[in-house]
Amino acid sequence: MNIKTYLSNQKAVVERALEQYMLVADGPFAAHFEAMRYSLFAGGKRLRPILCLAAGQAVSGETDNSENLLPIACALECIHTYSLIHDDLPAMDDDDLRRGKATNHVLYGEAGAILAGDGLLTYAFDLLSNERLGNLDAARRLKIINIIARAAGPEGMVGGQALDIASENTSYPFEVLQTIHRNKTGALITGSIQAGAIASHCSEDELRQLTAYGDNVGLAFQIIDDLLDATATTEELGKTAGSDEERGKATYPAYFGIEKTRSLARQAVDRALESLTGFDNQAEPLRALARYIYTRGN
Structure with a gap:
């Protein structure tokens, strides 16, 4: 399959759903909603929502199960966007650029950015728990909410971020590096697929x-x-390049070097593909997404 076409089409599906479900910048909270919307609609690959949709297709064989999947997909993007807003704050990674645009706190101030992130995180669980969205039975809905809450929380993404900060400019064992990566980024990706x-x-x-x-x-x-x-430019990334080394972060290139890191990424993708051997062609988007993740340039 043509992964670029697939990503473009699925991104458009997610964008339409986000426009449908997201709060409109109007009324007494207009400025707060505007800050939330600024980062949510500032671009991005929409990878987590797309993985959620692709996992649904792999199971059901249906390419359009929007009634149940799209509210979940949008909630996942809200959570991911909140994490980026907070990650860019001066107290965290202190970045002024995200997706080629000014970060949220640059435009709305630190307090506005913190609240925009808080708003997106909590609104995500509004979407997940709203019985009017989708046709999920209560037990299935509760299980999805629990999975995403754990993936995003102190034993998932937030815990990984906390360990990432605590490990800056320290001598850390490989097990710590693995834990950071599996939680800071991996937990919400796995949760997206499970949901x-x-x-x-x-x-x-x-x-x-x-x-x-x-x-x-x-x-x-x-x-x-x-x-x-470690290897791309700021223009290619849409965010400040080389910031990991500058901040003394725990990373694979710092631990293994460039070539070994590339090899380890390839091995992880190969294991991902191997795990799909029980699925037929309906899981082809997941296979293509795994290969894309290895070859992506930003």
């Missing part, structure tokens, strides 16, 4: 295989992110 699969009525065996896929794709994504930070 799409559960919403599409997957079996336990399918969930196990897709979880293995997500774990390895998430690891590969962050390894490649480390690699790009």
Whole structure:
């Protein structure tokens, strides 16, 4: 399949859904909603929502299951965007550029950016728990909410971010580096895939295989992110290049060097592809996405 066409088409689907579900900058909270919308619609690959949709297709065989999947996909993008807003804050990574545009706090101030992130995170769970959105039974909806909350929380993304900051400019064992990557980035990617699969009525065996896929794709994504930070330009990335080294962050290139890092990313992608052997052609988007993650340039 043509992965560029697939990504473009699926991104358009997600963008339309975000416009449908997102709060409009109007009324007494207009300035707050505007700050939320600024970062949510500032570009991006929409990879987590697309992985959610692709996992649903791998299970159901349906290319359009928007009633159940799109509210979940949009919630995932809200959570991801909140994490980027907070990650860019002066107290965190202190970045002024994201996706080639000014970061949220540059335009709306630190307090405005913190609240925009808070708003997106909590609104995500409004979308996930709203019984008027989708046709999910209560048990399935609750399971999806729990999976995403754990993926985004203190034993997932937030925990990984905390460990990432604590490890700056320190001598860390490889196990710490692995834990950072599997949680800071990998947890929400795996959760996106699990949520799409559960919403599409997957079996336990399918969930196990897709979880293995997500774990390895998430690891590969962050390894490649480390690699790009060390090798690409600011213009190519749309954010400040070389910031990981400058801040003394725990990264694969710092630990293994460039070529070994590239090899480890390839191995993670190969493991992800191997985990899909029980699926037929309906999982081809997931296979193509794994290969794309390895070859992406930003």
